[in-house]
Amino acid sequence: MNTPSMTEELLRIDGLHVGFRSGDEMRPVVRGVDLRIAPGEVVGLVGESGSGKSMTALALMRLLPPGGAVTSGRIMFKGRDLREASLNDINKLRGSQIGMIFQDPLTALNPAITVGGQLTDTIRAHQPLGRKAAMTRAEELLALVGIPYPRQRLLAYPHELSGGMRQRVMIALAVSCNPSLLIADEPTTALDVTVQAQVMDLLDRVRQEFGVAILFISHNLELVAEISTRVTVMYAGRVVETGQVHDLFDAPRHPYTRQLLRCIPRLDGARGAMPTIPGLPPRIGALPPGCPFAPRCDMAEPRCREQDPPISWRNRQMAVCFRANDMVPA
Amino acid sequence: MKADAPPLMMLQDLRKTYRLRRSAADRLKGVNRIVTAVDGVSLSIQRGSILGLVGESGCGKSTLAQILVGLLPPTSGTIAYDGASLAGLSGEAWRAYRRGVQMVFQDTASSLNPRKRIRTILMEAVTARGLAGKARAERVEALLGQVGLDLQLLDRYPHELSGGQRQRIGIARALAMEPSLLVADEPVSSLDVSLQGQIINLLRELNETLGLTIVLISHDLAVVARVCDSIAVMYAGRVVESGLPRQVLSAPAHPYTQALLEAVPRGLERRDRKRTVLPVEQGDTPGGCHFRRRCLHALAICAEVDPVLKATRQGQAAACLLQQPS
Numbered sequence: 001m002n003t004p005s006m007t008e009e010l011l012r013i014d015g016l017h018v019g020f021r022s023g024d025e026m027r028p029v030v031r032g033v034d035l036r037i038a039p040g041e042v043v044g045l046v047g048e049s050g051s052g053k054s055m056t057a058l059a060l061m062r063l064l065p066p067g068g069a070v071t072s073g074r075i076m077f078k079g080r081d082l083r084e085a086s087l088n089d090i091n092k093l094r095g096s097q098i099g100m101i102f103q104d105p106l107t108a109l110n111p112a113i114t115v116g117g118q119l120t121d122t123i124r125a126h127q128p129l130g131r132k133a134a135m136t137r138a139e140e141l142l143a144l145v146g147i148p149y150p151r152q153r154l155l156a157y158p159h160e161l162s163g164g165m166r167q168r169v170m171i172a173l174a175v176s177c178n179p180s181l182l183i184a185d186e187p188t189t190a191l192d193v194t195v196q197a198q199v200m201d202l203l204d205r206v207r208q209e210f211g212v213a214i215l216f217i218s219h220n221l222e223l224v225a226e227i228s229t230r231v232t233v234m235y236a237g238r239v240v241e242t243g244q245v246h247d248l249f250d251a252p253r254h255p256y257t258r259q260l261l262r263c264i265p266r267l268d269g270a271r272g273a274m275p276t277i278p279g280l281p282p283r284i285g286a287l288p289p290g291c292p293f294a295p296r297c298d299m300a301e302p303r304c305r306e307q308d309p310p311i312s313w314r315n316r317q318m319a320v321c322f323r324a325n326d327m328v329p330a
Numbered sequence: 331m332k333a334d335a336p337p338l339m340m341l342q343d344l345r346k347t348y349r350l351r352r353s354a355a356d357r358l359k360g361v362n363r364i365v366t367a368v369d370g371v372s373l374s375i376q377r378g379s380i381l382g383l384v385g386e387s388g389c390g391k392s393t394l395a396q397i398l399v400g401l402l403p404p405t406s407g408t409i410a411y412d413g414a415s416l417a418g419l420s421g422e423a424w425r426a427y428r429r430g431v432q433m434v435f436q437d438t439a440s441s442l443n444p445r446k447r448i449r450t451i452l453m454e455a456v457t458a459r460g461l462a463g464k465a466r467a468e469r470v471e472a473l474l475g476q477v478g479l480d481l482q483l484l485d486r487y488p489h490e491l492s493g494g495q496r497q498r499i500g501i502a503r504a505l506a507m508e509p510s511l512l513v514a515d516e517p518v519s520s521l522d523v524s525l526q527g528q529i530i531n532l533l534r535e536l537n538e539t540l541g542l543t544i545v546l547i548s549h550d551l552a553v554v555a556r557v558c559d560s561i562a563v564m565y566a567g568r569v570v571e572s573g574l575p576r577q578v579l580s581a582p583a584h585p586y587t588q589a590l591l592e593a594v595p596r597g598l599e600r601r602d603r604k605r606t607v608l609p610v611e612q613g614d615t616p617g618g619c620h621f622r623r624r625c626l627h628a629l630a631i632c633a634e635v636d637p638v639l640k641a642t643r644q645g646q647a648a649a650c651l652l653q654q655p656s
Contacts, residue, residue: 048522049493163387192386192549194608197593219523226597249598263523265552267579267594273534274527274556280492281522 009076010181010213011037011060016073018052018059020284026071027285029055031237033073035215039180042207042214044228044245046221046260048281052237053217057183061098062090078180096126099174099212103186105166109158115142115169116154119176126177141172144209145202164195168202175206182206185217200227221264225249233257236282236292243317253312253319253327255299291321299323336413337374338511338543339398344371344407346393367393368404369567372639375511380537380544382554382575384590385564391547394564395515398545399433400424429459432504436516438496442488448499449484455506473502477532494525501532512536513545518553530557551594555579563587566620569639573646583648585625619651627652 013035019026030052037043047053058064060075060082075082077098082090094100102108110118119138123129129137135154142150145168158166167187174182184203188196204227207214218224224231225245232242233254241254252258262275279296282288288295294304304322312324350363368390375381385391396402397409400416409416411427419427435441442451452470461469471481477498488496497517504512514533518526534557536542548554554561555575562572563586571584582588589608609624619625622632632651639649 048524193551193593193595194386194589196595198608200595220595221523222595222597224597226595260524261598263527264598265527265550265556267552267555267591267596271556271575273531274553276527276531277524278528280494280525 008038009036010039010041010078011035011215012074012076013056013060014074014076016056016059016075017071018055018064018068019071021067021069022285026069028071029068029237029284030059033234033237033239034242035232035239037181037213037215040207040211040213041230042216042228044224044231045215045217045234046219046224046231047234048219050236050281050284051234053234054185056234057185057215057217061094061100061183062087092126095122095179096177097179097181099177099179099182101167101170101174101182101184101187103189105163105170105190106158108170109166109173111158113157114154115156115158115161119154119169119173122173123176137176138172141176142169145169145172145206146198147172162195163191164198167191167195167199171199171202171206175210175212178210179212182212182214183217184214186219187216188223189218189220196223203227221249221261233260236287237284238292238320239318240293240321241317241319247315247317251317251327253314253317253324254293254321255297255323255327256293257319258327259296259298299326335377338377338412339373339375340408340410341371341373341375342408342410344368344394344397344409345405346390346397346402347405366567368397370407371564371567371569373562373569373572375543375545376559377510378537378541378543379559380534380546380557382558382561383545383547383564384549384551384554384561386549386590389564390567391564392515395433395513395545395547398511398513399431400428401433429507430509431511431513432507432509434497434500434504434512434514434517436519438493438500438520439488441500442496442503444488446487447484448486448488448491451488451499452484452502452506455503459506459508469506473505476505476536477502478528492525493521494528497521497529498532501529501536505536509542511543511545513547515547516549517546519549526553533557551579551590563590568620568649570621570650571646571648572639577643577646581646583642583646583653584621584650585627585652586621587648589624589626619649 013033016030016033017028018030019028033056045053059070070083116135116138119141120131120134123134123137138154139150142153147153147165147168188199191199200223206212216224216227228245231245231248233240235256241248241252241257248257249261252261259277263277265274277296282292290305290307291309294300301322309321312319312321346368348365348367350365352363356363371394383391397404449470452473453466456466456469474481479495479498483491518529521529530553533544537544546554546558558575561575561578562569565586571578571587578587582591618633618635619637622628635651637649637651639647641647642653
């Protein structure tokens, strides 16, 4: 695929394959993912558990769990290939250029070090600041992410904070060195809806204030629609659809996106059965031939179960489906 | 559902408190620290209905669930089941109660024994119901059919099943007891969007075909609204609003319910929406309304008067002074 200009890109992933060792073979979990993020852009990455969305992000940070490895593809960040970079270089990038927020802030924070200690460690690892100056900066950051009494909170341990407060600390940590990319992997999934709303507002504020690009990974389409400018939908390790958020959600071109949208219960008070997608996602290592979604698809034809579906572009919206042009809006 | 039929279960002013471990300083000062998880809940559960229990983590909904299934004794208050008070139940009647009220858990991975095959897990439940031999094997197969699973899963272990399949096993195990009430504590919150509906629809189906009464605990208002006959919203151990889902959702009477509804992400409908975000949680709120420090409408009187649940209109009640003529 050709893109108009290379300079507009902060991150560009081409044909990424990630596999996990199982005995003698590599079981593929990410199978040829392309992803682009422009500076300051928010890209939503949507998919169910096992779709490969988190593995894509972890591969990019070189944080794959043991047994996992990138088998092919290119990961270009600011024009340099991260696959070629030394571990030392990657370590410098993490935190300073690329920040990360995870689903569970309790396990992502060090339980034995105070919030202030963790913030100053990170700040001083990447910036030439003294202890005192770093502490001042840490306090500013806590205030920025909306933590009341930031000076007192610097002395708190992660377990002394609520889930929402911990996620705020995570965000403060992630943006402490002014990164150009923030990877947020299900950042609000473990939180209550009211706290989730606070964290989403904060992410949006952080984006405006720091001009940081965000890769927002979530299974919640409502949240993705709220914050993203572009969206990529994954299924069984593959990108099935990608496009501008309005186009993709108003007129999905892949049946999976359309069926997923239909599953979201609306708050209109209507009673009755919930719409579902029948069947189950395929198991890794037991992928069906042809399109992986075909067994659950309401538009599948015989050829979908035999051949790999083609890439179909319309305007700026890409779908990997034989019937991408046959779709009627949901 | 007949409105005039006596309810299957009546909770009256139910309370559950925990005493926290005291620090040395507390002991010297003779201070007791008490946490009230459930703070005077009164609810009636109609036979054959689905009651939705909504609230944030820490609001006491799971504690209430554990009291309902008999895993926790309440500190005070009464529960009447089928017209009889639980407090007076003999050993035999208590066992019958425990059998008749079953629970489905949130975490499908940790609520099934990982070292037992599905067949064994269901067999144990059916055996506890007094079946043996051929009748037992047949019952296990019938249960599996009832929750929409294939017989070939019987020889698998829980970890070989998907989350949705495991949740179905959890439901089948509960059904083995032939319960009259099923308490489902966040049964779909760990499942993918495309599978949540399948489990919720299964619960609906069981409600319709078996007349099973269900208490559905969830933080997802949209799910609850879709399947429940009535809903109760909990905050800080109390029911702050209850009523018919359609009414509560379209015209929420309590500011907390309003805030909950506001917070539900709806990016697909209104992409440019700016929502009112609840102020950050404040810790203990002594005296008056527990919600007042986060409430956007609180008045001076809210710090003095503790509101009780009162009808605001037909089929809806709220515990808020602003809704009640003073």
